[in-house]
Amino acid sequence: MTVRVLLADDEHLIRGALAALLGLEDDLEVVAEAASGPEAIAMARAHRPDVAVLDLQMPGADGVRVATALRAELPGCQTMIVTGHGRPGHLKRALAAGVRGFVPKTVSAQRLAEIIRAVHAGSRYVDPELAADAISAGDSPLTAREAEVLELAADGAPVAEIARRASLSPGTVRNYLSSAVSKLGAENRHTAVRLARERGWV
Amino acid sequence: MTVRVLLADDEHLIRGALAALLGLEDDLEVVAEAASGPEAIAMARAHRPDVAVLDLQMPGADGVRVATALRAELPGCQTMIVTGHGRPGHLKRALAAGVRGFVPKTVSAQRLAEIIRAVHAGSRYVDPELAADAISAGDSPLTAREAEVLELAADGAPVAEIARRASLSPGTVRNYLSSAVSKLGAENRHTAVRLARERGWV
DNA sequence: CTCCCCCTATGACATCTGTCATCGCCGGCC
DNA sequence: GGCCGGCGATGACAGATGTCATAGGGGGAG
Numbered sequence: 001m002t003v004r005v006l007l008a009d010d011e012h013l014i015r016g017a018l019a020a021l022l023g024l025e026d027d028l029e030v031v032a033e034a035a036s037g038p039e040a041i042a043m044a045r046a047h048r049p050d051v052a053v054l055d056l057q058m059p060g061a062d063g064v065r066v067a068t069a070l071r072a073e074l075p076g077c078q079t080m081i082v083t084g085h086g087r088p089g090h091l092k093r094a095l096a097a098g099v100r101g102f103v104p105k106t107v108s109a110q111r112l113a114e115i116i117r118a119v120h121a122g123s124r125y126v127d128p129e130l131a132a133d134a135i136s137a138g139d140s141p142l143t144a145r146e147a148e149v150l151e152l153a154a155d156g157a158p159v160a161e162i163a164r165r166a167s168l169s170p171g172t173v174r175n176y177l178s179s180a181v182s183k184l185g186a187e188n189r190h191t192a193v194r195l196a197r198e199r200g201w202v
Numbered sequence: 203m204t205v206r207v208l209l210a211d212d213e214h215l216i217r218g219a220l221a222a223l224l225g226l227e228d229d230l231e232v233v234a235e236a237a238s239g240p241e242a243i244a245m246a247r248a249h250r251p252d253v254a255v256l257d258l259q260m261p262g263a264d265g266v267r268v269a270t271a272l273r274a275e276l277p278g279c280q281t282m283i284v285t286g287h288g289r290p291g292h293l294k295r296a297l298a299a300g301v302r303g304f305v306p307k308t309v310s311a312q313r314l315a316e317i318i319r320a321v322h323a324g325s326r327y328v329d330p331e332l333a334a335d336a337i338s339a340g341d342s343p344l345t346a347r348e349a350e351v352l353e354l355a356a357d358g359a360p361v362a363e364i365a366r367r368a369s370l371s372p373g374t375v376r377n378y379l380s381s382a383v384s385k386l387g388a389e390n391r392h393t394a395v396r397l398a399r400e401r402g403w404v
Numbered sequence: 405c406t407c408c409c410c411c412t413a414t415g416a417c418a419t420c421t422g423t424c425a426t427c428g429c430c431g432g433c434c
Numbered sequence: 435g436g437c438c439g440g441c442g443a444t445g446a447c448a449g450a451t452g453t454c455a456t457a458g459g460g461g462g463a464g
Contacts, residue, residue: 011286011307013314017219020311024222035308084213084286105213106237109222112215143440156392159421172442178422188422188450190358190392345410361451374412380452390420390452411460420451427443434437 003120004031006049008040008066009082010058014105018053021109028113037061041069049077051120053112056083056090064090064097071098078119082112088134089200091126101125140201141183149176151202154193205322206233208251210242210268211284212260216307220255223311230315239263243271251279253322255314258285258292266292266299273300280321284314290336291402293328303327342403343385351378353404356395 005022007030009015019030032047034040037060044052052070054063061069067079080101081094091102101119103112104127115125140147152162159177163170177189186192196202207224209232211217221232234249236242239262246254254272256265263271269281282303283296293304303321305314306329317327342349354364361379365372379391388394398404 012310013284013307014216014219016311017216017223020226021219021222082215105215108214109218145441156388156390156394156396158389168441169443171444174420174422175424175443176441178424181422187360188358194358347411370411371413373414376450376452377413377454378411380454383452405464407462407464409460409462411458413457415456416454418451418453420449422449423447424445426445429441431440432438434435 002027002029003051003116004029004047004049005116006030006032006034006040006044006047006052006077008034008037008043008052008058008063009055010035011055014055018109018112022113022116025113028116035059037063037066040066041073044070044074044077048074051116052077052079053116054079054081056081056086056094064093064099067094067099068097080115080119080125086127086130086133087198087200088130089202091130091134092200095126102130103127104130134200138199140196140199142180142196142201146176146180146183147196147202149173150180150189150193150196153177153189154197154202156190204229204231205253205318206231206249206251207318208232208234208236208242208246208249208254208279210236210239210245210254210260210265211257212237213257216257220311220314224315224318227315230318237261239265239268242268243275246272246276246279250276253318254279254281255318256281256283258283258288258296266295266301269296269301270299282317282321282327288329288332288335289400289402290332291404293332293336294402297328304332305329306332336402342398342401344382344398344403348378348382348385349398349404351375352382352391352395352398355379355391356399356404358392 005028007015007019015033022028023030031049032043034043037058054066056063063081070077070079078100081099082103084105086104094102101115118125152165159170159173163173181189181192184192184195186195207230209217209221217235224230224232233251234245236245239260256268258265265283272279272281280302283301284305286307288306296304303317320327354367361372361375365375383391383394386394386397388397
């Protein structure tokens with residue numbers, strides 16, 4: 001019995017190469033490919049794969065968003081995420097979205113094929129290194145608003161702009177930023193953004 | 203006559219898959235693989251490939267740095283860069299380093315094989331879209347010091363820290379930042395850093 | 405030689421940011 | 435009911451940042 005696989009990655013080079021390699025395994029069959037989030041969802045709807053292998057970063061909708069959509073629409077389809085640089089927060093988000101596998105692109109195709117089989121059989125697989133990172137990063141100490149405001153501060157916007165976008169008073173924004181900065185042990189909001197990003201808290 | 207290819211990419215999944223696909227072409231032979239910059243140089247030294255296909259982002263030394271090293275050491279070896287997200291500045295740097303091909307990972311393996319042949323035959327190939335971006339981005343309006351200081355400001359360090367690292371007076375640093383910000387039409391140094399990064403000027 | 409641009413620096417000023425104290429409101433928990 | 439924590443806001447203050455004028459030295463172009 002062969003496992004029907006959907007492959008979604010915006011990098012044609014990788015997607016094609018991967019499809020070819022996975023196709024060599026005689027119990028795996030790549031039944032659909034997609035280059036964007038929305039396309040992945042559409043292809044899944046049309047081909048009803050057993051396992052969806054999703055890149056984390058795709059135009060339109062990222063891998064986790066696609067996984068969430070598939071979870072709701074095709075309960076029989078297991079999802080897994082493949083990513084170049086895995087941050088702890090992504091893993092946490094992915095797991096929360098019902099993703100069953102989370103692997104970095106540094107694994108071999110051979111290994112990926114095994115993991116696809118495992119996921120299809122019902123087990124979960126998370127890359128040990130990424131799991132360790134996620135555990136050591138721990139939970140976010142930031143409150144919802146602190147995280148939101150920090151997010152808005154990410155592109156270097158001044159306080160007034162952030163306040164406008166968040167519909168908050170500038171003073172309140174500064175308070176949240178201040179508290180976020182102190183919780184993260186950062187020197188200023190920009191390093192705070194960087195730290196929070198590294199730990200996957202925004 | 204077969205083209206001997208060196209493949210360097212830190213993502214095992216991509217590298218392996220690509221090696222397999224390129225190996226299917228009967229006039230291409232992947233004679234070496236590497237997962238880091240230094241390893242790529244060592245492998246090139248050992249196997250003397252005709253064409254080196256280098257990922258832009260690798261641990262140790264990025265693709266352009268590797269290309270520069272190879273240019274000096276193995277003049278008979280043509281180099282080309284493959285990258286996920288290509289910024290204009292990278293292309294410029296790559297061309298200056300004597301790289302003969304520059305392609306995004308969104309091309310197909312088929313197309314990549316053709317380009318490898320072309321590069322081996324002595325032509326150059328630059329992805330049209332990336333080329334257009336590079337041209338429209340134009341040249342950097344920043345002076346050497348402005349760019350350097352902006353670079354140091356990238357991680358959100360305060361002026362005092364930047365001044366220390368650049369061995370400059372804090373006042374001078376603020377002047378450079380101010381002038382860079384105004385040249386880039388940014389609101390503050392952090393958005394200036396972002397803009398300069400997008401255009402490949404830092 | 406002169407002009408111009410870059411590098412470096414200082415001082416002054418206005419504004420922005422970070423921090424703290426304090427307040428009221430709401431919702432959950434003991 | 436009382437306590438606590440999060441949310442939203444204000445006011446005040448110190449320190450950081452952005453801007454401008456100014457100035458000397460050096461190097462390249464005309």
